[in-house]
Amino acid sequence: MVTPLGSSRRGILLINDPVWVSKILTDHDLFPKNDLFVEALEDLVGNSMFVTSGDTWRRQRKMVDPAFSHMRINRAFDFMAAAVHDFETRLRALSASGDTFSLDAAMSHLTADVITRTIFSVPLEGEASQQVFDDFMRFERQVGSIDIKRLLLDKPWSPTTQPQPVRDACARIRQHLGTMLDTRMATEGLDDIAGAVLDARDTDTGQPFTREELIDQLGVFFLAGHETTASSLTWAFYILSVRPDVVARMREEVERVVGDGPVLLEHTKRLPYVRNFFREVLRLYPPITFLPRVAARDTEIAGRRVKRGTMLMIAPWSMHRHQKMWVNPDRFDPDRFLPEREHEMTPGAYIPFGAGPRICVGAAFATIETALILATLVRGFDFTTLDAESVRPFARLTTRPAVEIEMRVAEVR
Template identity: 40%
Template sequence: MSHFCPEYPRPRSRRAANWLMFFSARRSWLDTLYERSYRMQMGEVHLPGLDLYMVNEPGLVKRVMTEEAQAFPKSPLLGNALRPLLGDSIFTTNGDQWRRQREMMDPAFEQARLGVAFPVMREATNAMLERLARVADGTEHDIEVEMTHVTADIIFRTIFSVPLEGADAHRVFDAFARFQALAPRLLLPSIYGVRWLVWPWDVWRSRRAAREIRGLLEQLIRPRFDAHRQGRPGSEVDILASFLEAREASTGEPFGFEELVDQVAMLFLAGHETSASALTWAAYLLARSPGIQERMHDEVRSALGERQAESGDMKRLTLTWNVFRETLRLFPPVGFMARQSAKTCPMRDKTVPAGASVVIAPWLIHRHRDLWQDPDAFDPDRYDDDQSRESLKQAYLPFGMGPRVCMGAAFALQEAALILSSLVRHYRLSVVPGHVPQPVGRLTIRSANGVRLRLERRSPA
């Protein structure tokens, strides 16, 4: 059986000159890749502002991310670019500060465990279906906008116990789209040693977008923070309530207001942006694969019949899980993860100097020609054979690995299974003739021109 290969930026035949890489990366870092990037075990690039080592070999990836994680802390490059939005959150910090925050957040994140969070997910998914019901049947719809809305609504309800609707929703979407588009323009000049190319206007626009998002969060956090400090905790049972109760083990100190906003901003943005990216691509892949889509619809109807989904139903949706698993392989939301070598160390036949950036790129590892069979093809059934199971063990890390593995991975997988199963249960997805999404790598893997699909309502069984 043949499987289609979704579009992605075709790699150059050979590595481009640094100046050309710089201008390509301003649009998308995917445009800088060349054919050998998808076959090499380890590569190196020396730029005016940075020594960069790309690691694809599974053993080296495990060494950097897990076995010697303390020797490879998170690179400050991306953290500096995100700090106006995420502050000193667990996404941007290292060392003792990161460990303290993670220890405080792990028990607080218990509120997002699946049994508690699933009813919230279902409420937001039903709200999505109500919005889609207002769209004329069979018309074009930008599914990226809808996936961003529903995932933001889910994490918003989980953190604050209130839905994200109307003007607030569009304000957040617009602000983050601007922030994400500007990030490469602010990050790349320091990497290429041309900081003078950073326009003050772009810096101002980026900080303004960050302030808009943080301002919305602060409006919701401040009243509850003040009430809690005054001994008047609210009745809400949500993540914010858990964060307000969190204490550092050694001192008993809680999160301060700014630090609390930092952690909530990180959780809100990470909790919806990555899921929205993956779900958008999953919907597109299903639209391009009508046979798989119909099998998935039959699976959902068989498991659920006419009733509402329950948390325990999700594990029965094997094909649905595999569709999303394959989507995460082809379009990992976080396409690269940057670490910094704390000291000079040997790696394969190279010597990585202290301070150099070591990049682990799920985008490359998930499509590596030596690690996957038919690596560019969309094939959810591949996970039923032994070869792909071995590839999953060695070369699959959409949520990272090691101490900094994503704490919301189980949450994201459950959320995706519910949203995709609900979408396919009620709608038949098809592509818009002539519209081809253009994947771009910025903070996450998105489409430069949106993802427009036709949604046709299915008749009741």
Template identity: 30%
Template sequence: MIGKDPFPPLVPRWKSIQRALKFALNPIPILDKNIEEYGDTYAFHIGGFFSKGIVTTEPEIIRHVLQKNHRNYRKSNIQTKILARFLGNGLLTSEGDYWLRQRRLIQPGFHRDRIKGLINLMNSEIHDSLAQLESQIQLNPVVDVHGEMNRLAFRIIAKAIFSTSLNEADLQALSERITVLQKFIVRQIRQPYMRPWHHLSGQVRRHEKISDRTKEILARLIAQRKNSQLQEDDLLQMLLDARYEDTGERMTDEQTLDEALVLFIAGHETSANALAWILYLLAQYDNITDKLRKEISRVVGDNSPTYDHIKELQYTRQVIEEGMRLYPPAWIIDRVSLDDDVIKGYHFAKGTLMILYVYGAHRSDKLWNYPNRFDPGRFHQDHTKSIQPFSYFPFGGGPRLCIGNNFAMMEMQLTLVHFLRKFDLERIPGDDVSPLPMVTLRPKAGIPIKLSRLRESRVRHS
């Protein structure tokens, strides 16, 4: 049957080859152009060569792959092989029965009620980091908020995992090593043709050693916790206390370490990017920032934000959701089919690479009115019913939905509260800010924004 049936429009091989270099530099304009020319679901030759891939922004197809027939799809080698080589076998990088068992074990630890317990720790980290930024802007008011949000999000996830067990020296060492590893992983993914050279030149080995040294720190911290009588309210404790349903046993030390390392990686760059883009948007839309400040002032006042405040900060949530619509940190999600499949009348053969183009769906004019307009009102509870399922999926969907989504939403809401109570934001005229999709959707060269201390009167009376 396969072959006789409809297949999505195919970008001719010569065109894929012609566009390959531009694609490698920045895939978004090419993906958008192809959608314009070939439609919302199209096929292409991977790297211009023989195997085919599908790109889609159609919610029905996305839902089918992630949710309805998810058993027929696995993650591509990017996550299960390249990431796993340096990060080990954790939730993000594992597949099949092993993944499911781990997910069932860890899921309760990310339930809202557990995440609530991390609020004080997050508040104090955000407070300290922004206090430092406040003194920094006295010397230079122009700040790269992408860099700042990265530092902050790294500290938040580090403290959320290890809380008081983590001293500053370990935190710095982890940050440096994980940054080096991430840079190399990005190169491996973006320049597949260089991979043989990375092996031959010893770069892979060198980075494996960095990964080993990172794991040594984690192993020491885990052993210290296990040997102490401390019962902390953090993610490490959750990993150590979790018991498999069937055997009642806990994870081995190696499993605990792999899961902790994956949380570090999955849990900071995404939130950092989202926050940086949101601040960039706010620096351009004074009316939205004012409305946000009003809500913060009404709900939280000068208090330290609590979980009850968070629930009430509806407009703040809308701003974050709209920010992630325009700049989804996970800008694509990929899967490979395990068997032939039929979706919306299209027949896809076993082994087809499916690229679920999150950025494209979030900005499709078939799914959104004025898709490029920053309008948090779309996510007002009276309007969300009209949003088609899987036209908005910044955290993915189906059984592999981001496990840290509640954590991330709380972290981002708290950061916006603290940030907007402290600083005024001003866009730098003529700045050259544009997204560069690496593994996540980063800005090409940072996001410079002029920060000034918010006048007291503005906090109280806005």
């Protein structure tokens, strides 16, 4: 359950033991985020809470948490619903024309639209937000692969730089985010996530975030907040396209609970099958495949001596599919999350949002957003994958299909 991965200048351990996973994710001073991972993202999200450690992270997390409180997310719901409404219009046009579309690109666009509306109160159609999105797609394609040579040969904490095209894309994204932030700061009376982060004060000094820090945090909400959700929804709609039995159960639940009208916030909390379906998608296709950490000092893990600088890879992907932790792990079975089957689950084996103090700040946001999207679109449309047999997952920045999934959609009459 704790396995060395190959031989390299710095040790690499794959940790599949839920007890040790929990200890490592909880002690984030001894096991901070891995330096290679931090470097890969630093040009884009600077010193944001996603990559910082120690007291810097503690201060940032305290200031950011209120922006994702239940009350605040509830207020973001109308922005989410407006984005989904526009997306339905797009799908209706695709249904009428019979044109095919890339599921991955469509989901990235939809979730980026949700994020720009909920953070900045602007739709993705705005020029600056569209440019952030386009450059982000470029960044995502280039940064996702690991440099194996470096992994094997470099000493821990060896400084490196990203290739120039990646750095250029990051600089452009930060510039656009700065423009969006300045426009947002000049607008009064908006009740969005940017507003909550602008109002946040350090509890010790009373100081707000600086402009650079704001760009760091808002950049990470954009990155972590749309890329992960797009990945999970891509797998969700792919599964729906090949499982008519699951579609029938979901549609029945949505029609019974919601009826014909719009899906409201209160409905999203009363759709257990939709929720368990999404949990099962996150189990088999966790968007974040690795939670990378590093040993900050010499220590011991599961009776094994671990040298400072050893990389610790916690892999939701392998934990979620582990034969010893799940009954029929390869079977897609949303009902495994029913309360009466809870005893089948291994405590600590399900970590799509991470665990411990650094658990995903946007988990509640993503849960409501995806329930709204799934309920609305499953009731209204049938999805067909053109070449379902050839679909394969691939670990990039998140879990994506190796080749884009081509789809056709038909409106349900």
